[in-house]
Amino acid sequence: MLYFCLNTQYSKIKGRYKMFQRKQQAISRFQQIFGSLPALGCSVPGRVELCGNHTDHQHGCVIAAAIDLGMLAVARKTDDFFVSIHSEQSGSLQVDLRCLQPQTQEAGSSAGLVRGVAAWLAQAGIPIGGFQAYITSEIPIGSGLSSSAAFEVLIAALFNRFYAADTLSPQTLAFAAQHAENVYFGKPSGMMDQLTCATGGICAIDFALETQPQVRSLYFDCADYGYQLFIVNTHSSHAHLTDAYASIPREMTSVAQALGKSHLRECDPAQFYANLPILRQELEDRPLLRAHHFFTENDRVHRMASIIDRGDFTAFLQLLRQSGASSFQYLQNVFLSSAPEHQALSLALAYSEHLLQGEGAVRVHGGGFAGTILAIVPNPLRERYALEMDTLFGKGSAIPLQFYPHGIYKEF
Known part of the structure; x- marks a missing residue:
C-alpha cells in the first residue's frame, strides 16, 4: 500500500x-x-x-x-x-x-x-x-x-x-x-x-x-488497490451518429409517456414490468429493453456509491461489469444495428476480456456506438494490455488515466 x-x-x-x-x-x-x-x-x-x-x-x-x-x-x-x-x-x-x-x-x-x-x-x-x-x-x-x-x-x-x-x-x-x-x-x-x-x-x-x-x-483510487484505469480509443468514427444517440432518450421517453410520465425516473419499475404485455402492443421491443436498462442501471448507481463508500473494490468491479453487460445487451449502444460489419467496440471488449481472464473489468464508455471502452486492469497486466490494444487499434490507443x-x- x-x-x-x-x-x-x-x-x-x-x-x-x-x-x-x-x-x-x-x-x-x-x-x-x-x-x-x-x-x-x-x-x-x-x-x-x-x-x-x-x-x-x-x-x-x-x-x-x-x-x-x-x-x-x-x-x-x-x-x-x-x-x-x-x-x-x-x-x-x-x-x-x-x-x-x-x-x-x-x-x-x-x-x-x-x-x-x-x-x-x-x-x-x-x-x-x-x-x-x-x-x-x-x-x-x-x-x-x-x-x-x-x-x-x-x-x-x-x-x-x-x-x-x-x-x-x-x-x-x-x-x-x-x-x-x-x-x-x-x-x-x-x-x-x-x-x-x-x-x-x-x-x-x-x-x-x-x-x-x-x-x-x-x-x-484504482492505484490503491493495485489497478490501472485505461480508456481504449478504437478510433471508430462518431460521424453520422447523432440519430443513434438521439434514439436512446427518444425511445426511453416513449416508454415513460406510455406510463403517463415525462421521464423514466418518474415511473415505478414494478408498474413497468407488470404492464410489459400492454406496452409491447404499443411500442417496439427496443424501447422496452432500453427502459429495462435504465431501471437496473439507476439502481446499480446507488449500490456502487455505497460500495465505494465502504471500500469494497471487488464488488465495485463486479457492478462495473454488470453495467457494461446491460449497455451491450439492453441499451444496445455498442454498435449500430444498421452497420453490423463495423464493430470496433465489440472487438475491443472481446479482446479485453480475453486478456484479462476474469480479472479487472471492462465496459463500453460514454455515449457508445463508436469511440472508446473503459478498462480497469491489474497492475501486473497493464503493460501487456496497453501493448495489445495499441497493436490492435494503433499506437497510443490505450490511454492510462488517473482520477483528478x-x-x-x-x-x-
Whole structure:
C-alpha cells in the first residue's frame, strides 16, 4: 500500500510540473498570436463515466469522475463583443456576440458552442463581452473523454471570470455548457459530462430535480488497490451518429409517456414490468429493453456509491461489469444495428476480456456506438494490455488515466 501511495504522490508532483510547462508554453503562444500577455489562465478536466450509462437524460443517477487529461486556456478581456480563440488542435475562430441566435452553419462547431454559452448567460441576465484566448488540450478529440464538454465549460468559466466577477457556481456554468451543446451544437445529451468537468473529483450525481442536480463527492483510487484505469480509443468514427444517440432518450421517453410520465425516473419499475404485455402492443421491443436498462442501471448507481463508500473494490468491479453487460445487451449502444460489419467496440471488449481472464473489468464508455471502452486492469497486466490494444487499434490507443480532484481551476 505504501508503494501505491508514494506512486500517487509522485504522479501528482509530475502532473503539477507538466501543468507549469504547459502554462509557460501557452503564455508564450498567446503573446505570439495576440501581441500581449494574457491576464488569466484556467483549466478544465475531461471525464470518465463509471456507472449510469444514458441515465442522466431520464433524470436518473450517474457516477462519473474527472481525469488527469484536461484543457487549458490563457486569455485576456477585450473592450468589444468579439471572442477570438486560437487552438493548436482546432485552429482559429472568431464569434461576434452581438448576434446570439443559433447559426445554421455553426451546428457541430466550436463557434456554435461559444455562441451558445454566451446566449445562455445573457438570457440569465449575466453580462457578457469579448475576450482573446489561446487554448491547448490533452484530451484526444473523439476519445469519449468529453473534450466538447470541457471546451464548453472552459468558455463558460472565462465569461465568469471576465464578466461575472467569478461569482457563478460550477453548476450554473454546466447549465450554460449543456444548453450550448443541445441547442447550438445540435447534440441531445444530459448534463453529466458538463457537471463532472465543472465540479471535478468522483461525483455521484442525482438528476431527479432537473434544475438542481444533487452532487455528492466519492473517494477512491484504482492505484490503491493495485489497478490501472485505461480508456481504449478504437478510433471508430462518431460521424453520422447523432440519430443513434438521439434514439436512446427518444425511445426511453416513449416508454415513460406510455406510463403517463415525462421521464423514466418518474415511473415505478414494478408498474413497468407488470404492464410489459400492454406496452409491447404499443411500442417496439427496443424501447422496452432500453427502459429495462435504465431501471437496473439507476439502481446499480446507488449500490456502487455505497460500495465505494465502504471500500469494497471487488464488488465495485463486479457492478462495473454488470453495467457494461446491460449497455451491450439492453441499451444496445455498442454498435449500430444498421452497420453490423463495423464493430470496433465489440472487438475491443472481446479482446479485453480475453486478456484479462476474469480479472479487472471492462465496459463500453460514454455515449457508445463508436469511440472508446473503459478498462480497469491489474497492475501486473497493464503493460501487456496497453501493448495489445495499441497493436490492435494503433499506437497510443490505450490511454492510462488517473482520477483528478479539481474541476474548473484557476491556474493564475
